[in-house]
Amino acid sequence: MTGYRIKQAVRNGRKLIVADPRKIELTNYADIWLRHRPGTDIALINGLAHVILRDNLWDVEFVCERCEGFAEWSEVVEGYHPKRVEEITGVKAELIEEAAHLFSQAERASIVYAMGITQHTSGTQNVLSLANLAILTGNVGKEGAGVYPLRGQNNVQGACDMGCLPNYYPGYQLVDALESRHKFTQFWGTDLPDKPGLTLPEMMDAAYSGEIKALYIMGENPVLADPDANHVVKALKNLDFLVVQDIFLTETAELAEVVLPAVSFAEKVGTFTNTERRIQRVRKAITLRGNTQSDWETLVALANKMGHNWVYPRGPEEIMEEIARCTPSYGGINYDRLETRGLQWPCPTSDHPGTPYLHRDTFSRGKGKFHGVHHIPAAEEPDEDYPLLLTTGRNLYQFHTGSMSRRSKLERMRPEELMMMHPDTAKDYRIKDGDYVQVESRRGEVKTKTQVTDHIPPGMVFLTFHYKETPTNRLTNSARDPVCNIPELKVCAVKVKKVMN
Amino acid sequence: MVSITINGNQYSVPADYSILKAAEENGINIPTLCYEEGLTITGSCRMCVVEVKGVRKLLASCATPVTEGMEVQTESERVISARRDILRLLIANHDLRCLTCERNGDCRLQDYCYRYKVEDTPYKGDKKHYPIDTDNHFFIRDYSKCIKCGKCVSICAEVNGAHVYDFMERGFDTKVTSAFDDTLQETTCTACGMCVNVCPVGALVEKSVLWEGRPWEVKKVTTTCSYCGVGCQLKLKVKDDRIIGVTADKSGSNLGHLCAKGQFGWEYVHSQDRLTDPLIKRNGVFEKASWEEALTYVAHRLQGILQERGGQAFAGLSSAKCTNEENYLFQKFMRTVLHTNNVDHCARL
Numbered sequence: 145m146t147g148y149r150i151k152q153a154v155r156n157g158r159k160l161i162v163a164d165p166r167k168i169e170l171t172n173y174a175d176i177w178l179r180h181r182p183g184t185d186i187a188l189i190n191g192l193a194h195v196i197l198r199d200n201l202w203d204v205e206f207v208c209e210r211c212e213g214f215a216e217w218s219e220v221v222e223g224y225h226p227k228r229v230e231e232i233t234g235v236k237a238e239l240i241e242e243a244a245h246l247f248s249q250a251e252r253a254s255i256v257y258a259m260g261i262t263q264h265t266s267g268t269q270n271v272l273s274l275a276n277l278a279i280l281t282g283n284v285g286k287e288g289a290g291v292y293p294l295r296g297q298n299n300v301q302g303a304c305d306m307g308c309l310p311n312y313y314p315g316y317q318l319v320d321a322l323e324s325r326h327k328f329t330q331f332w333g334t335d336l337p338d339k340p341g342l343t344l345p346e347m348m349d350a351a352y353s354g355e356i357k358a359l360y361i362m363g364e365n366p367v368l369a370d371p372d373a374n375h376v377v378k379a380l381k382n383l384d385f386l387v388v389q390d391i392f393l394t395e396t397a398e399l400a401e402v403v404l405p406a407v408s409f410a411e412k413v414g415t416f417t418n419t420e421r422r423i424q425r426v427r428k429a430i431t432l433r434g435n436t437q438s439d440w441e442t443l444v445a446l447a448n449k450m451g452h453n454w455v456y457p458r459g460p461e462e463i464m465e466e467i468a469r470c471t472p473s474y475g476g477i478n479y480d481r482l483e484t485r486g487l488q489w490p491c492p493t494s495d496h497p498g499t500p501y502l503h504r505d506t507f508s509r510g511k512g513k514f515h516g517v518h519h520i521p522a523a524e525e526p527d528e529d530y531p532l533l534l535t536t537g538r539n540l541y542q543f544h545t546g547s548m549s550r551r552s553k554l555e556r557m558r559p560e561e562l563m564m565m566h567p568d569t570a571k572d573y574r575i576k577d578g579d580y581v582q583v584e585s586r587r588g589e590v591k592t593k594t595q596v597t598d599h600i601p602p603g604m605v606f607l608t609f610h611y612k613e614t615p616t617n618r619l620t621n622s623a624r625d626p627v628c629n630i631p632e633l634k635v636c637a638v639k640v641k642k643v644m645n
Numbered sequence: 646m647v648s649i650t651i652n653g654n655q656y657s658v659p660a661d662y663s664i665l666k667a668a669e670e671n672g673i674n675i676p677t678l679c680y681e682e683g684l685t686i687t688g689s690c691r692m693c694v695v696e697v698k699g700v701r702k703l704l705a706s707c708a709t710p711v712t713e714g715m716e717v718q719t720e721s722e723r724v725i726s727a728r729r730d731i732l733r734l735l736i737a738n739h740d741l742r743c744l745t746c747e748r749n750g751d752c753r754l755q756d757y758c759y760r761y762k763v764e765d766t767p768y769k770g771d772k773k774h775y776p777i778d779t780d781n782h783f784f785i786r787d788y789s790k791c792i793k794c795g796k797c798v799s800i801c802a803e804v805n806g807a808h809v810y811d812f813m814e815r816g817f818d819t820k821v822t823s824a825f826d827d828t829l830q831e832t833t834c835t836a837c838g839m840c841v842n843v844c845p846v847g848a849l850v851e852k853s854v855l856w857e858g859r860p861w862e863v864k865k866v867t868t869t870c871s872y873c874g875v876g877c878q879l880k881l882k883v884k885d886d887r888i889i890g891v892t893a894d895k896s897g898s899n900l901g902h903l904c905a906k907g908q909f910g911w912e913y914v915h916s917q918d919r920l921t922d923p924l925i926k927r928n929g930v931f932e933k934a935s936w937e938e939a940l941t942y943v944a945h946r947l948q949g950i951l952q953e954r955g956g957q958a959f960a961g962l963s964s965a966k967c968t969n970e971e972n973y974l975f976q977k978f979m980r981t982v983l984h985t986n987n988v989d990h991c992a993r994l
Contacts, residue, residue, distance in 0.1 A: 145875040145899055151806040173806070263994070295874025297965035299972070303990045306972035308963035310986050314973060319986050334981045337956055341986030344993050347960040356960045356987070358950045362975055363964030364991055371994075385946045392918050393931075402943050403931065405920035406967075408913070409871035410881060410888060414968025416869045418876025420898065426968055429866035429881040430888060430914070434921025437936070439964075439971040443978050445936070449944035450982050454974075463970040485896055486876070540835060541905055543872050551913035553853075554905060556782045557836060630993050 180233035183522035191229030195244035203282030220516030295419035302417035310341030315471035368545035424486035522635035523623035530637035542610035561614035588618030664706035740789035751860035753845035797840035838908035956984030
């Protein structure tokens with residue numbers, strides 16, 4: 145959908161710069177395509193900022209009035225002159241100059257990114273460098289500008305907003321801040337742990353080492369979705385107790401001691417929050433299948449079995465009322481208001497119209513801060529033993545670990561994994577289109593069919609993580625960004641050899 | 646703003662409105678076949694013609710901007726006569742097997758023939774008979790029912806960007822088709838199904854609805870797509886407690902546009918693989934259990950570990966597929982029942 149809108153904008157005469165190692169469809173629409181090496185985003189973005197600064201194309205007024213940290217930051221980008229950036233990224237210096245000029249001259253420019261930016265050991269720094277570029281050119285806080293992270297799942301925004309994070313209560317209220325802990329202790333009427341918890345990759349490590357004894361998984365499939373899958377499986381098998389709630393017996397559910405059947409979106413009532421922070425209704429279209437019940441009912445029943453007194457006779461609508469009472473950004477949300485169209489948070493009061501874009505007059509932290517960030521190489525790069533760079537992603541017709549899309553007609557469009565490999569690389573390996581290969585990394589191996597294509601550059605291969613027959617995440621590296629713990633799913637080193645089907 | 650008169654009543658409307666939009670916003674329905682909000686206005690079907698005082702010809706209301714003092718008649722005798730002629734010409738070359746057509750009761754051509762009392766056509770002659778193309782996985786193409794409105798051509802080119810369709814040949818031989826008149830698999834089609842959703846007649850029909858029920862028996866439920874984070878609004882078509890298809894809903898930011906997953910990815914809901922009962926693994930084998938039994942079992946196991954090890958022995962992974970309400974309760978469960986902040990989900994991946 146986002147792709148549709150970008151293509152429509154180009155057709156309406158807008159300019160498009162695409163930065164992607166892959167020849168994605170949007171490159172056909174791009175005025176400039178920056179085909180940088182995976183894992184060199186910061187160098188590329190700093191290079192663009194360097195040119196904008198050098199040629200005096202930045203928004204002096206915006207930076208002076210609304211930002212801080214400019215002086216220190218400008219010293220960092222000083223070192224990223226286009227020739228040096230060309231060496232790191234592989235993108236011609238002239239093209240970097242051209243892109244910098246095009247971007248800075250736009251009256252309003254948007255930056256749209258997804259996991260290509262975040263799934264790196266430098267993920268947080270990558271995002272910061274994009275934010276630097278946006279504030280340098282005054283492209284924040286106005287309609288049609290801004291930095292847009294695209295959410296991959298229907299309610300990943302909502303799950304974050306609701307506090308399914310180890311350091312936040314609902315509405316990003318810190319668990320280790322005395323004030324918010326006090327508030328929730330009162331609100332829920334029980335003592336609360338005071339230290340932030342473990343992140344998902346840390347949980348897997350803790351399960352592996354035996355510190356975590358029991359894991360409760362509601363609607364996730366880490367066996368296929370998480371990096372270094374062999375490690376994940378060992379971790380899950382090492383648990384004393386694993387309970388999984390899902391609509392299918394996924395690869396993860398198979399390892400559980402108890403599996404609780406859940407319901408699909410068509411059988412439940414509730415809300416999802418989308419990538420533009422819009423809270424929207426989910427409506428029940430069909431009755432329950434078999435002996436199933438909604439996840440919320442299961443959680444309520446289990447809490448009550450364990451001695452609590454959770455009562456929501458009016459169901460999800462009543463739960464949303466509780467959310468609104470403890471989550472300031474959802475304060476004005478109720479089902480009546482969501483009936484015709486969703487609302488974008490922050491929506492603090494019941495007469496607030498919602499907020500289409502953030503940082504209008506002031507940033508949430510006050511001043512917009514420049515962060516000087518340096519290029520950091522990926523944790524594992526190709527070498528003699530593992531000479532090819534593996535990057536992972538998705539295809540249009542499948543979704544995530546395939547538990548839903550593979551059980552629909554979409555399966556007929558792409559029934560199996562096709563590892564992309566450049567014709568030059570394929571020639572070196574004597575691999576033809578349609579050949580089967582074994583791909584091996586330091587962590588595991590998988591078998592896959594090959595598609596020979598210039599969609600990706602030489603020396604690189606591309607796999608999705610949709611297919612249990614080719615569980616790509618056995619190969620990927622669980623090396624993490626030190627700030628937010630996101631694993632480096634976009635870069636690791638592999639070797640391939642041709643095998644018989 | 647400009648002031649215009651429609652059917653004798655005065656209205657004040659923005660100066661950049663078309664007559665059609667001015668009428669629509671004031672509750673006056675003008676029939677259209679080729680018009681679709683957001684797509685290029687071709688003005689080709691002429692169904693929306695209106696009479697404007699001082700103008701000799703009838704004007705296509707979709708393509709005519711309002712002007713100050715304009716006086717418009719949307720249902721005058723001349724207008725009705727023109728619309729009748731258009732309809733008679735259209736049905737002269739249309740497969741009229743409405744009895745079994747999937748769009749029977751939900752067809753613009755049928756609706757307008759009824760509205761203007763067009764029962765037959767005086768224009769007897771050749772009719773085109775095209776074989777029904779059933780080659781692609783998702784929908785049929787029955788061009789004997791195509792009225793050449795061109796909306797499929799426009800939405801594919803202008804919204805998806807796939808440019809799968811175009812008009813071929815001229816005059817009576819005109820046909821909408823894909824490059825080299827080939828099957829859709831041989832084209833750039835991404836199976837978004839938007840062409841099916843804008844088709845005003847029965848030329849493009851989802852395979853999943855074929856022989857499943859008449860349009861008036863199908864309940865449409867507006868909801869949010871279950872796949873990615875865009876949060877497209879769509880309508881689930883439900884018959885006999887089963888989803889049989891999806892159609893556009895224009896209330897959300899997606900403006901009725903969808904991709905292959907939202908349009909055709911829903912069948913997992915009815916998969917035979919769906920879990921239907923709680924399962925408890927005993928001696929390495931899953932056995933069906935009642936909810937009471939399973940929840941007691943889980944509560945007992947969790948309670949035991951809680952007493953022995955405390956909250957730090959627990960971790961929970963919530964779901965970006967579940968609702969806000971469920972995610973809220975999940976973290977509340979982890980924090981207040983199991984006394985741990987070890988709660989996370991796939992946002993970090």
